[in-house]
Amino acid sequence: METIFIPSGNCCVNLKGYTLIMPVVSVGNVGQLTVDLIISTLTLPRVGYIHSDCLLPVVGNNPYATTSENSAEICICSEVYASTDRKLAVLQIRSPIIQGKHRLFRQQLLSWIKESEFSKVVTLSSSYAYQRVDQQLIGTPLRYLATPALQTIVGDKFHTLKWKELERVAAFPGINEVEQEISIPGGGITKSFYSDRVIKTPWHRHNGRSRVLGDYCLAVASHQLSSNSADLTVR
């Protein structure tokens, strides 16, 4: 699969070992708004574009403009920003996925994530507040969803932070309460993207966890294991 990432300058961009933060187009655009805040607060420079046939094309002038000079730079539908000091890469997706291309877009993203050799991927998403289960009505609207294995590396950080893991819900409510599943209604491709990284991947395994932010949002963080054992340490 041809890479969807094209560097914005003339030199190559090496994101190996970086943490990637990316949004999923979901209810209230919470993930995308969070990414906008991260990019503008940390004044991250743009390092490249995601040039994919799966996203609706859209262009506009620089939404992070601080001076009249940089206000004239155009932004396209999906771009990558990065900070070398923080070893942080941030992907912004500004338009919806074209109907019928959800699966292909997930494949393109996963392929790029694998090629770039990110150490961790944090996905920011959101879900309908009106479809919460009883336990979710109380307390913080924040939830995280952890994929296996990263738990051992991150340890009890989530417990220290007092974050709650996303509750499983009955797969067939009213019929069978035993079978439980992850449910992220209004979360766009969040659930399938998360499942892709946990279950699929004949070429390598992704293990990670997810985090929920904001007004009932979800973030999925995953740690990428590579064949090089030196990359297994997560900072």
Next chain:
Amino acid sequence: MATFFGEVLPVFSRAVEEEEEDEDEEIRRELEGRREITIQWCTGSRASTESSLDLSFTCSTFLIAVGQNAVGFLNSFVQCSGSWEIIGAVTLWNERVKGTDTVNRQFPTDSSCLLYRLTSNPMILTCHCSCYMADDQLFQWTEKVFGNIQKRNLEVIILSSCSVTEYKSPSSISNITVPFLRALKTSAFQETPHCPLLEQPNVISGLSAAVLSYCQVRQIPAVLYHCYSDVTTLDSLTIEAFRPLLACKSLVSFVKDTSRSAEILKQLVDMSKIQSNLYT
């Protein structure tokens, strides 16, 4: 959603559902095949298909008109003088493509976009796109058309228009003279655009966005001139709103004589009018 008056209205929201991708693979492939874009190039006296991958046009200025008003401007003010030849046609189908175009019989009558070249200066190309292009065809169109054009020393000028209702501004629209132009340019474009830049939070979508995104990613100097108008059909005022473009460096070099512009513009507008009404 049910209202107080009892009628049920569709609910529009920014909420996103994961789509159920359980369509038959074969149906999907067949649909994709029907929606594929084909380009026919005319080199010399014979038409050739796009499968001649060696076909690569050198071009210094590529003008792309999206929509009938932009095409009207090219016909009236840019291609009104000099001799222009058709060098290619882009054919596409989607649910909103209407009928057939019987004007140019050299190419398939269902051509959706025509490509022209100035005979006296073959480095100047134009493309007229007045048909509707579906979301899934935009990327394909751009890749295929630009696939046959050399990128070195290329400058792209895109013209498009839309309704002023899509323009967002902190000040009232009644304070702005309509129609008006706004521009967006790629980082590689050095010339100052001949109208103000498009202000935040306005965005452009569609074919003009697809082409401009392509140029930005490939570092091709390109500028989009977008006209906001209160008329969505072919309109002489909207077409005339593009006039400031005639001062572009690349246009000045070959647009010498616009004496026939008024006449051609009148013909275009008359053709699009309803020819008869109930009372005549």
